Amino acid sequence: MKRIFHILFLFALFSVSIVAQQEKQVPTELLEAIFEQIAENRETEDFDQTEILDDLYHYAQYPINLNATNKKELEKLHFLNDTQIENLLYYLYMYFPMENIFELQLIEGFYKQDIRNLLPFVTVERIADKPTPIKFKNMLKHGKHELLTRLDKGLETKEGYKFVPDEELVENPNKQYIGNPFYYSLKYRYRYSNRILAGVTTEKDAGEQSWGAYNKGFDFYSGYVQLNDFGRFKTLVVGDFSASFGQGLVMSTTYGFGKSSLVLNLEARNEGLRKCGSTNETNFFRGIGSTVKFGRIELTSFYSNKIIDGDTVGNFFSSIKTDGLHRTINDLSKKNTVNIQVVGTHVSMRFEKVKVGITLTNLQLNKTLSTTPYPYNYYYFSGNQQTAGSVDYKIRWRKFSFFGETAITNKFAPATINSLGFNPSSTVSLMLLQRYYSPTYDVLFANAFGESSRNNNEEGLYLGTEIHPYKSWKISAYADCFSFPWLKYGIDKPSVGYDLLIQADYSPKEETRMYVRYRFKQKENNITNDSTTTPFISNYNRGSLRYVLQYAISDKLKLQNTLEGTYSQKASDKPTYGILLAQDLSYSFTKLPLSFNLRYELFDAMNYENRIYTYEKDILYAFSIPALYGKGSRYYLNIKYNLWKNLSLYVKIGQTTYIHKEIIGSGLEEIDGNRKTDVRVLLKCTF
Amino acid sequence: MKLQLFFTLFFSVFCQHFCLTQQQPSAQAWSNAPAQASTAYTKQWTAYCNPAIISTVDTYKIAANYVNRFQLKKLSTTSISSSIPTKIATIGLALSHFGYSQYNEIQGGVAVARNFTDRFHVGMQFNYYAVLLSPTEGYKNTVIAQIGIISKISDAFFIGFHTYNPAQTNIELNLTEKRIPSIFSLGTSYHFSDKLLWLGQLDKEIDFPLQWRTGFEYLMVKEFSLKIGGYGNPFVPNLGVSVFIKQLQIDLNFERNPTLGINSICGLSYTFR
Numbered sequence: 001m002k003r004i005f006h007i008l009f010l011f012a013l014f015s016v017s018i019v020a021q022q023e024k025q026v027p028t029e030l031l032e033a034i035f036e037q038i039a040e041n042r043e044t045e046d047f048d049q050t051e052i053l054d055d056l057y058h059y060a061q062y063p064i065n066l067n068a069t070n071k072k073e074l075e076k077l078h079f080l081n082d083t084q085i086e087n088l089l090y091y092l093y094m095y096f097p098m099e100n101i102f103e104l105q106l107i108e109g110f111y112k113q114d115i116r117n118l119l120p121f122v123t124v125e126r127i128a129d130k131p132t133p134i135k136f137k138n139m140l141k142h143g144k145h146e147l148l149t150r151l152d153k154g155l156e157t158k159e160g161y162k163f164v165p166d167e168e169l170v171e172n173p174n175k176q177y178i179g180n181p182f183y184y185s186l187k188y189r190y191r192y193s194n195r196i197l198a199g200v201t202t203e204k205d206a207g208e209q210s211w212g213a214y215n216k217g218f219d220f221y222s223g224y225v226q227l228n229d230f231g232r233f234k235t236l237v238v239g240d241f242s243a244s245f246g247q248g249l250v251m252s253t254t255y256g257f258g259k260s261s262l263v264l265n266l267e268a269r270n271e272g273l274r275k276c277g278s279t280n281e282t283n284f285f286r287g288i289g290s291t292v293k294f295g296r297i298e299l300t301s302f303y304s305n306k307i308i309d310g311d312t313v314g315n316f317f318s319s320i321k322t323d324g325l326h327r328t329i330n331d332l333s334k335k336n337t338v339n340i341q342v343v344g345t346h347v348s349m350r351f352e353k354v355k356v357g358i359t360l361t362n363l364q365l366n367k368t369l370s371t372t373p374y375p376y377n378y379y380y381f382s383g384n385q386q387t388a389g390s391v392d393y394k395i396r397w398r399k400f401s402f403f404g405e406t407a408i409t410n411k412f413a414p415a416t417i418n419s420l421g422f423n424p425s426s427t428v429s430l431m432l433l434q435r436y437y438s439p440t441y442d443v444l445f446a447n448a449f450g451e452s453s454r455n456n457n458e459e460g461l462y463l464g465t466e467i468h469p470y471k472s473w474k475i476s477a478y479a480d481c482f483s484f485p486w487l488k489y490g491i492d493k494p495s496v497g498y499d500l501l502i503q504a505d506y507s508p509k510e511e512t513r514m515y516v517r518y519r520f521k522q523k524e525n526n527i528t529n530d531s532t533t534t535p536f537i538s539n540y541n542r543g544s545l546r547y548v549l550q551y552a553i554s555d556k557l558k559l560q561n562t563l564e565g566t567y568s569q570k571a572s573d574k575p576t577y578g579i580l581l582a583q584d585l586s587y588s589f590t591k592l593p594l595s596f597n598l599r600y601e602l603f604d605a606m607n608y609e610n611r612i613y614t615y616e617k618d619i620l621y622a623f624s625i626p627a628l629y630g631k632g633s634r635y636y637l638n639i640k641y642n643l644w645k646n647l648s649l650y651v652k653i654g655q656t657t658y659i660h661k662e663i664i665g666s667g668l669e670e671i672d673g674n675r676k677t678d679v680r681v682l683l684k685c686t687f
Numbered sequence: 688m689k690l691q692l693f694f695t696l697f698f699s700v701f702c703q704h705f706c707l708t709q710q711q712p713s714a715q716a717w718s719n720a721p722a723q724a725s726t727a728y729t730k731q732w733t734a735y736c737n738p739a740i741i742s743t744v745d746t747y748k749i750a751a752n753y754v755n756r757f758q759l760k761k762l763s764t765t766s767i768s769s770s771i772p773t774k775i776a777t778i779g780l781a782l783s784h785f786g787y788s789q790y791n792e793i794q795g796g797v798a799v800a801r802n803f804t805d806r807f808h809v810g811m812q813f814n815y816y817a818v819l820l821s822p823t824e825g826y827k828n829t830v831i832a833q834i835g836i837i838s839k840i841s842d843a844f845f846i847g848f849h850t851y852n853p854a855q856t857n858i859e860l861n862l863t864e865k866r867i868p869s870i871f872s873l874g875t876s877y878h879f880s881d882k883l884l885w886l887g888q889l890d891k892e893i894d895f896p897l898q899w900r901t902g903f904e905y906l907m908v909k910e911f912s913l914k915i916g917g918y919g920n921p922f923v924p925n926l927g928v929s930v931f932i933k934q935l936q937i938d939l940n941f942e943r944n945p946t947l948g949i950n951s952i953c954g955l956s957y958t959f960r
Contacts, residue, residue, distance in 0.1 A: 512840070551840060553807045559838055561846070561873055563889070581871050581891050583836070583848045600834075600853055602871040602891055631893050633853060633869060657855045659866070659893055 032615035035625055050278035051242070051254055052078055053621050056121070058191075062144075063123040067097045072272075073194075079117050081264040081466075082403075083423055084109045086396060098124045108426050111468055113507050134195060134230075143192040147685040148621070152183035152206065155677040160207055160327065160668030173329040177207035177668060178214050185279055186218075197226040199277040207327030207668075219326055222284075224275040234298065235291040240276040240284050243302055244268060244447075245346040245359040246392030246405035247417050249437075249455060252447035253283050261503045261517060263464035263478045264431045266419060266449055267394075267403055272300055272346075281324030282308065285342060300346040310338040316370045328668070339366040342445070355394045359407075362387045363444060376487040379413075379456065381442040386410065388443045399423045405448070413440035415455065417448050427469070433462040439486035451499070457486045474505040490526050493537050497523035511552035519544050527571045538571035542609065560584035562601070568609035578605025580612045580628065593642035598635065605629040619650035619682040632658035632674075650682040717754045717764070719938035719954045721902025722916030722925045724888035726874030727847030729837060730904075731936075731956070734768035734781030735796065737835035737849035737872070738810030741770040741779040742800035750956035757948040761787045776801040779812065786819070793817045793826075798833070808837040818858060818865065827858045831867060847874040855893075868892045882906040886916070904929075914940065921945045927952070934958045 055076040064073055066088070074085045084107075091107045092098065101124050104115045160177035168175060185203040190196070202218040209215040224239035242253040247268045254274070272291055276284040289302025309321035311334050321334050341364045348357035365384040371377050390407035404418035419433040435450060439457040446455040449462075460482035467475045483496040503517040520543040526535035546564040553559065566578040586597035597617050605611055611629040617638050618624055628634065636654035643649050655677040658664065664671040718725035718733040725736040732740040733752060749769045756762035766783035779798030786792055793816075800810030812835075817828035835849040851870040858865040874888035888900040902916020902925060914927035927940030938954035 549846075551838065551846075553838060554804060557803070557807060559836070559846075561848070563873070579891065579897055581873060581889065583850075583871075583873070585836070600850060600871070602850075602869070602893055604891065604893060633855060633871070633893060635853065659855065659869075 035615055035623060050280065050621065051274075051276075053623065054277070057621060059121040063121055065125045065127070066092065066101075066122050067124060068127050069122075075269045077118065077121055078265065078269065079262060080114070081109075081262070081429075082267050082401060083264070083421065083429060084114065086401070097126065100124050109423075109429075111474065112472065113474065113505065113513070116507075116510075134192075139192050139196065143190055143196070145687045146187075146189045146191075147687075148185075148187040148189075148682060150183075150185045150619070150622075150680065150682040152678065152680045153181060154206070154671075155679060156671045156673060156675065157181075158665070158668060159670040175668075177327045178212070178329065178332070179204070179207050179209035179327065181206050187277065189277060195228050195230075197224070197228075197275050199224055199275065201277050201279060203279045203281075205325055205327065207325070214329075214332055215326070220279065220281050220324065222277065222279075224277060226273075226275040232292050232294070233290055234293045235273050235289075235300075237273050237275055237290070237302075238288050240286050241273050241289055241302070242276045242284050243273050243289065243300075243344060243445075244271055245300070245344075246271070246357055246390055247403065248448040249392075249405045249407040249415055249417055249446055250359045250388045250390045250443055251344055251346075251361050251445050253285065253445060254447075258449060259462075259478065259480060259499065259501070261476055261501065263476045263501070264421070264429055264466055266431060266433055266462070266464070268448070271348075272298075273302060279324075282320075282322040296350050298346075298348045298350070300344075300348075302342075302344055304340075304342040306340055306342075307336040308338050308340050309334045309336065310367070310369075312337045312367055316368050318370060318372050320369075337367075340364070353396045357392045358389070359392065360387075360389045361445070375492070376489050379439045379442060379486060381444060386444060388446075407441070407443070407446075409441060409443060411440060413438050413442070415441040415443075415446075415448075427467060429466045431462075431464040433464075435460050435462075451480070451482045451497070452484075452488070457484050457488065459483050459485065472507045475502070476505070477502040491524055491537065492526055492535065493524075495524035495537065497521065512550070514547070514549040517544075517546045525570070529571075529573070536571075539569075540571075541567075541569045541575075543567045544612070556588045556590065558584075558586045562614070564612055564614075566605065566610045566612055568607075570609070576606040576610050578603070578610030578612055578629065580605070580614065582614065586617075594640070596637060596639045598637045600633070600635045601628075602633045603628040604631045616654070619652050619680050620648075620684060622680070622682075624654075626656070628656075630658050631660060632656060646686045648684045650680075650684070652678075652680040654678050717752070717940075717950075717952045719752070719914075719927065719929070719940055719952060721884075721886055721904050721914040721927065722888075722900040722918045724874055724886035724900040724902050724916065724918075726835075726849045726872040726888050727837065727845045727876040728874070728886060729845060729876065730884075731938075732768070732770060732779065733954070734766045734779075734783055735794070735812070735814065735833065735851070737837065737847055737874075738779060738798035738812040738833055739800050739808040739835035739837040739847070739849075741798060741810060742772075742777040742802040742808045743837060744770070745772045745777070747771055747959040748956060750954060752955075753953045755951045755953075757944070757950065779810075781812075781814075789819075789822070791819050796833070800835075806839040808835075810835045816858075816867065820860070820865070824861065827860060827865070829856050829858050829867070831856055843878040845876045847876070848872070849874070866894070868894075917942075934960060 071085060071089060074080060074088065087107050087109045104110050104118065161181050164176045183206040187201045189199040201222040203220040204210050204218050208219045222240045224237060224241060226237040228235055244252040244254045252268060273289045285302065285304035286306040287302060287304035291298055291300040310317035311319060317338055326332055326335050342361065344361035346357055346359045348355060363386050368384045369382050371380050371382055387410040388407055390405050392405035393403065395402040399422060401421035402419065406416040408414050415437040417435040419431065422430045433449065435458065437455045437458045442456040448455050450458050451460060452458055460480060462478060462480040464478035469475060478501050480499040485494050487493060499521045501519045503515055505515040507513045522539055522541050524537050525540040527538045528535045544564060544566045548560065548562050550560045562582040564580045567575055569575040580601060580603045582599055582601035584599045588595035603612060605628065608629050611627040613625050613627050616624045616636060634656040636652060639651045641649045655675060658674045661674045664676050717723055718736050719731060720728035725733060729740055729743040752766045754764040764783055764785040766781060768781040771778045777800045779800065781796040783794045784791065794814050796812050796814035798810055798812035800808060802808050812833040814831045815828065816831050817826045819826050831852045832854055833851050834853060836847065838846045840846060849872040852867050853869065855869045857867055870890055870892045872888060872890045874886065877885045879885060882905060884904040886902050890898045898919055900918035902914060904912055904914045906912045910931050912929045917924045923942050923944050925940065925942040927938065930937040934957055936956045940952040942950050
């Protein structure tokens, strides 16, 4: 009775949310929270997170039925932390089935903002008495097909596309790109429930040749078929796939969040095998893999045989080329030069509150990786084979949760990561994480939590907390202290550093949200200046303060204001500053199948150290996070128009204009002038 | 209410150490708003300020404005403006002149603004801008755009956005180019009561430091209001009055630059009812 009363009360309270739920749009502030900080941590604007977008867009279209869900499925909603997932599953265990979506408010750890974030991706429905049997007729009738074709073009002519006389090309064939300036890709996907997934991806980057002496057709092809829950086979995947086990210390080709304002979301997600339909040309396996279930035990095995790019000389190569670009003769000489075979297995055993697993992987290269020797890369992996093994665990006990992984390589290089989560009350959560990756530990497919993108030569301690002091308020903070016992690229001695973040979120109304975030990082770096001939090591400080206000005038019209200031200081140099102001507006028409969003921003960042990463909305399944520095302004406009019931058109136009700049970029990417304009067009067809 | 106070306070004090005097085109009329924080000042539209403001009132209006810089006649700007409501949108017209025979600037603009759901106003303005740099070169001209938004967050609280020359249009000269400022402004206005208004604003020109402004307007009696505020670093205090005689409004504003002296702004407007 009490539960019914609660539900009725919450029904009234959340009546506005029903409208929001019908929209089924991916809340971009979530993507912003995740991606911007990944870009900042990795110090790159170019990284592939297609799988996160795929998951979120998929569940926005086909929401998860909470009465028929499981942990693996909920883990794909990346903004939920582990405690929230466990609490949701516990609630389902106690009160199954859920009667309606408003019961979410009754679950511990779910606050108003969390529920708002969750609503576009979940539903509460009765479970069908009998699942639809897998028959060819049903596959044709109920299967969902999706065809995506995308075209990108920069409007200004880059140096690499300009005319070069034949005589000059003979002398220097890398003075010009071999292909046209268009990027295009074609993706086909098939999904039957969550049981059968198949897809083909093809891509040609700008500057790559589509038809000519060097290449015929697309530059990159990818395909997969994945079957789930067929008899003992939990997963069977053929073609291109990704594999992740434990905390990613030995194997993870999917994304890792790392440090972000989602301070408790540190645990690796998406354990096991999953199809890969991304246009990332490097970070995946190509072969066959399966997960078989025997009661409490799950056994995953896979084999991959793939050709990758490397700058080979005879039987050696010094590095793996990971950008997937084949635009010049020099790029082509590195294309498909190294064969890599990977075999791996993971056994896991799950009990009520404990899960343990063992991972073993081995990779073989047909050529020897021999990096150009420098002191900093003395311990980097070299050779043509590597074996690594690990033990991982997850434990949940009362208000505590533990997870971790300890690994060792065939050269007896150890690494370990361990975490303790504690919820002393319903309003406070804490997360402590320790890691030690020895300088000699360097596993090619490792992707665990860390300050560096490479899991080696790092020790650290992370403490994160999330507090809900009052209704509508959330305080998130972390402090991460780290040290590098050996030299690193750009740091010619063992070094230390720390990273701090504090963010206050306030949601006074359904349609109004704001946050203030301060982040400060101190690291040691090589410093060179006019008075020294050799670099010296000194502190490098970088801080940023951001204020974001989001408000809705109506269901159709939303606005956002952003103010951000950055500061950086090297050694005893004068600090330098950067600032960005942005105005966003998004609108969906009622009478037309048209929606658009636009942003105008103005930036003034003295140098690269003061760069500001800003998440940009984009065409479907895409995003961009340009690092803005210098002085200038940028605008972009995204348009979505439903041409037909099953046919949608997405267009993005973005332009950056600088002052005091006569050229943009360098080398073959150089543009004469101070404007850079990009256009993207995507056509989506579902049937 | 706490939220709205926080906004205005935040806009007023954010990054004060970045601030320096703002560069603006000389033919730009200065607003009669306290501290010239005009972006969310919905009471009155001045030529070349946030064009969305003209759709916040639905009456015909004409106005004249005179700006005198540092008590020098040659550094004065004269402008006239008018707002004309129509069924579809409100039209704004503006014309201004700055300078003297050897150097002068002329700017003329047409604005279109529309009120959506009474909580959201959008305006766009196109200005013809001509400058006489020397008699030998003659006038050089270009077209400059302006875009503005006013959002009503509550009955008492407004947020405004305004950008002047977002496309970064410049004037090409024989050997060089004259840069026309590209300004991004965010402003808030909070009505403590019918009598007391608080404004906050941040302005950023791409090549100049961020500038803050804040000011208050107090309606002392029905016919008379007092304005006080300031902006920048070094701080420029601003004091003004408005007198309302039926449909006629007279504005007088003064500000004192600690280095260069006193600026005065005088405005006269008439509302047709």
